[in-house]
Each structure stands twice: as structure tokens, then as C-alpha cells.
Amino acid sequence: MREITCSTITDAIKKMCIEAATILPQDVEKALSQKHDEEDSALAKKTLQVLMDNAKLAQEKQMPICQDTGMAFVYVTMGQEVHITGGSLNEAIQEGVRQGYTEGYLRKSVVKDPLFERTNTKDNTPAIIYYDIVEGDTFHITLAPKGFGSENMSQIKMLKPSDGLQGIKDFVMKVVNDAGPNACPPMVIGVGIGGSFDKVAMLAKKAMIREIGSHHPDQRYASLEDELLQMINETGIGPAGYGGKTTALSLNIETFPTHIAGMPVAVSICCHVSRHKEVSL
Template sequence: MREINQETIIEAVKQLCIEANSVLPCDVRQALKEAYVQEDSSLSRLTLEVLNENADIAQDTNAPICQDTGMACVFVEMGQDVHVQGSLSEAIHEGVRQGYQLGYLRKSVVDDPMFERMNTKDNTPAIIHYDVVVGDRLKITVAPKGFGSENMSQIKMLKPSDGVQGVKDFVMKVVYDAGPNACPPMVIGVGIGGSFDYVTVLAKKAMLRTVGSHHQDPRYQALEKELLEKINQTGIGPAGYGGRTTALSLNIETYPTHIAGLPVAVSICCHVARHKEVVL
């Protein structure tokens, strides 16, 4: 049994929060640069140029890429042969607390969701998803999700008879509903299957996949490519100014589901698809 100290986790999460908010993943940066080269519209090219410049400045100055530094969504893959000294959940919350304070990141979490809505002043609690896996390693991924794009995400419990066309129609509806409000170009995660609660987790996980990667099933690969092409033909474009690049990526994650259901969730993120991970 491998032991990991609580302080090690706190330090790791703290750094992940700061880095995720100031350094875009390399695959997203590359996709933005390629979008700039391929864009025909002069206004859209200018928008993409500004987005690329903004990402450079954020990384060089260790400043937030976006003023909305998000609500910390944390994915944990915990090896079954790992033992954490102390509370893992509390260590993650403390790491988020320290990261948002040390990094001078905007605190956006309110304690009561409807009535009082008082700011917790440290961006906690985080949203934590756990998976127990084989091995003696602990993988932590921090994805601070801004709510300009989170509010554009949707879930729908389709009927099995809705089939592939129903999924396509729903994904396109979500994109059209989002329009310029999700600060395109977008990174899109689609979850298909599971249950009402789990399909949204699938969508979030899909959103974290490397730009340009594909589902292992060739049928879903074809669906990813078709949907991305259709989305980029909508003419919404960067910041809603038109052009060829409405989405940088669309990834699908799937899970077995009940005979009577076809759950689908679409997780929208703007080009600031921030996430960082560490393996301890």
C-alpha cells in the first residue's frame, strides 16, 4: 500500500488551480493557431489573433486567461493501492482555497444556490468526481469551468427511438442556443448513455480530451467528425462574428445505458478550455 501525505495533495491542487487558469493546454493553443491560419473572415481572424495574444500574455505574466476563473471541477483517479493520510476531499478543498487566494483568482462560488447566495470568499467547495482504478497512483485533474459556458450546457433524456438523428439534432440545438454567448470558438464534450446523473460527467470528461483525439469506436469517430463539421458550418464563428471556426473540438464519451433510455448531455466550454493534471 502506497502512502500519500495530505499536504502533498494540497500543494498539488493549489498549483493546478493557478496553472489551469493562466496556461492553456498545448493542444488548445495549437488549435487556436491553426484556426487563425484557416480563417477566411478578416474580422474573425482579428478575433482569433486577439485570443492568441491574450493567451500569450496570460502565460507570460501568470495572469488569468479569463476574468471568470470558474468553479473548480476536480476529477480524481485513485489507485486501489493508494492510501491518503487524512481526508482526500478536505485536502482537495484546501488546495483550491489556497490556489485561488495565492493566485489572486476571482472567487465566484456562493454558499446557498437560491436564497442567500453569499460568496464563500475562497471558491470552495470544489466539485469532485472519484474513480477507483487499478494501481498505486493518484491522478488529479483540475478543470475550472466558467459559467458563461456552463450555463450554455444542456442535458436531454432522449427515447431510444430518437436514435442517431435525435442525438445530432440535440447537439446542434445546444450549439444554436449557445450562439455567441459561450464565447466561441468552443470546445464541446458530448456524453451519451449512462443515467441522468452520469451522462453529464461523461460530457465533462469528453471535453477534457485532447483536441483532435477520437472515440475508439469508428461509428462514434464518424459522428464526432460530422458534428464538428456541421457546427463549423453554422457561421457563428469566433465571438459570434461569423467565420469558419465555431468549435475547435467535439469529443464524445459513451457508457452502457438502460433499454428504455438514451441520455445525452452536451458540455459547452469556450476556447478557454482550462485544465491541468498531475499524477502523484
């Protein structure tokens, strides 16, 4: 049995919140640089350069890359042999988010009541937490703060099996075209296929935070990832909606078995700055 203290978890979450808001991951930096070099449009190339310069300045000055520092999504993979000491695991995570957003001077965007009062909680809590219990003594945290300019552009649809592959393609392209410049392209796109109404949304989120350049282990889905990404970048929406061939940096697919009568599909969109941090304790 391995013990992890709540204070250790809180400290890790606090640091992750600040780093996720101020440091662009290497896979995103690499993708932006590559797309910049490949762009034919002078305006699109200039826009990508501005994004890269902004990210560099944010890291140097330890300031947010984007004014919307998002709502915190926390994914915990916890081994059965791990024992949490010194308090509540849920509270330790929430306290880490509270400290991170307060001490990092990050914008607090969470409202307590979703419909009537909509008063700001003033510390960006509560975070949304998901747990995955596995064998062993691993304890892995993925923190993905997501702005709602892009979250509002995400969609889910319960397709019928008869809609087939073309139905998937049509829906993905509809979501991208509906989003247009509103998701602050270049986008990072996750597509979930299968499971159920609730599961497929989780699949899309999981796909969205996968490393840029990775592929689904099934070659059929890997090929579909490449095809959809090419189709999206041929829309001409381009960086910030100014045109060009860099509408998305990546598109990843995650799948899960589903019912014989269904084919759920979800598309989770984030802008290039809405990325994630991971840590193993």
C-alpha cells in the same frame, strides 16, 4: 501500499488552479493557430489572433486568461493500494483550491447557498470532487475550472431510442445554436451518450476535457465527432459570435451502456480558455 501526504495533494491542487487559469494548454494553442490560418473571414482571423495574443500575455504576466476563473471540478483516480496520510483527502483538495484561488489572485465565484442567500464563500470553495477507485497504486488528479458563461449553455435530454442518430444530431445542434455567442466561442464541446440522467452529464464533461484532436475508439462515433464538428463550424457563429467558420475547436464523444428504453444525451460546452490540468502523484 503507497503513502501520499495531504500536504502533497494540497500543494499540487494549488499549483494546478493557478496554472489552469494562466496557461493555455498546448492542444488549445495548436488548435487556435490552425483555425486562424484556415479562416477566410478577416474579422474572425483577427479575433482568433487577439485570443492568442491574450493567452501569451497572460502566461508572461502570470495573470488569468479570462476574468471568470470558474468553479473548480476535481476528478481523482485513486488506486486501492494508496493510503492518504496526514488528514482528510477531501479537506486536502479543498485547501488546495482555497490556497490556489487566494494566492493566485483568481476571481472567487462560488456562493454558499444556491437560491436564497447567495453569499460568496470568498475562496472559491467548495470544489466539486469526483472519485474513481481503481486497482493498483496510481493517484491521478484532473482539475477543470469551468466558467459559467459556458456551463450555463450546457444541456441534457432524455431521448427515446426511436429518436436515433438524427435525434442526437438535432439535439447537439440545438444546444450549439441556443448557446450562440454566449459561450464565448470558439467552443470545446463534449457529448455524452448513454448511461442514465446523472451518468450522461459526467460522460459529457469527460469528453469535453479530452485532448483536442483525439477520437472515440469506435470508428462510428469517431466519424460522428467529425461530422458534428463540421456541422457546428458551418453555422457561421464564429469566434466571439462575429461570424466565420471557427465556432468550435473540437467535439468529443463519450459513451456508456444504457437501458433498453432510453438514450440519454448531454452536451457540455466550454469556451477555449476553460481547460484543465492533470498530475500524477
